[in-house]
Amino acid sequence: MDESSYWNHPTSHLLGSVPAVVNEESEASYGRRGGGGRGYQTLGPPTEGFDQQSQNNWKGVFSISSYTQYFDVDTDVVVNRLISSFYPAGGDFFNKIGANPDLYGLIWITTTLVFMLAAFGNCATYLIQKRTDRTTSWSFDVGYVNAAACGIYGYSLVVPVAFYFLLRYLGSNASLVRFLCMWGYSLSIFIPTAFLLLIPVEILRWIIILIAGTASSCFVTLNLTSYIGGSNDLRMMMIAAFLLQMALAIFIKAWFFP
Numbered sequence: 001m002d003e004s005s006y007w008n009h010p011t012s013h014l015l016g017s018v019p020a021v022v023n024e025e026s027e028a029s030y031g032r033r034g035g036g037g038r039g040y041q042t043l044g045p046p047t048e049g050f051d052q053q054s055q056n057n058w059k060g061v062f063s064i065s066s067y068t069q070y071f072d073v074d075t076d077v078v079v080n081r082l083i084s085s086f087y088p089a090g091g092d093f094f095n096k097i098g099a100n101p102d103l104y105g106l107i108w109i110t111t112t113l114v115f116m117l118a119a120f121g122n123c124a125t126y127l128i129q130k131r132t133d134r135t136t137s138w139s140f141d142v143g144y145v146n147a148a149a150c151g152i153y154g155y156s157l158v159v160p161v162a163f164y165f166l167l168r169y170l171g172s173n174a175s176l177v178r179f180l181c182m183w184g185y186s187l188s189i190f191i192p193t194a195f196l197l198l199i200p201v202e203i204l205r206w207i208i209i210l211i212a213g214t215a216s217s218c219f220v221t222l223n224l225t226s227y228i229g230g231s232n233d234l235r236m237m238m239i240a241a242f243l244l245q246m247a248l249a250i251f252i253k254a255w256f257f258p
Contacts, residue, residue, distance in 0.1 A: 106184025213249025
């Protein structure tokens, strides 16, 4: 047989034709992904509509997935918000958090403050007792933990919720998550304050706690004012927010560092 006729014979029915079909299919799929102009198309229905629906009804309140978005924050974001809470003059905290309020700061700050108040409160009691009478024995007061947990957790939850419902009743467009976020970060200044209250000088302790309470109160009041504006009823609520924050500061000093 002539070799030229053998090589010119069609090969579509042979095994070597299979890779050609595979290549054509891969090129077609590649064209749909990147070269065809339509972009990569994923399979399956989108889940955004389901997530939004679950958050808009009451069933979302009892779903853990509804709260995951409020804990999806980076360390840099949390640190930036902590720093801004130490400078209350700006009153732009709600603008900084934008559409991304978090509950991570609320839980982390309140829990840290509870343990610091319980630990440093006992340390302050120990230092004062040893300073006055070194012969008496001293024991750790577990009741400080209960008092700190009830006071700090209760305040950081009850006060924002109460202001939310009052402002909604007065016709203001309030956001509960934003209020919880803002009040949580307002307590961050009391964390270093608890360490400074170990100084065994009573007048200096009162000066420290009053400065910290004033800074925290101004942070809450100025941010609420910039967020909801002001009629006379709302101004009275701003005064109430200031006084409640100062009352918390005095409670910290009187109960844990007497």
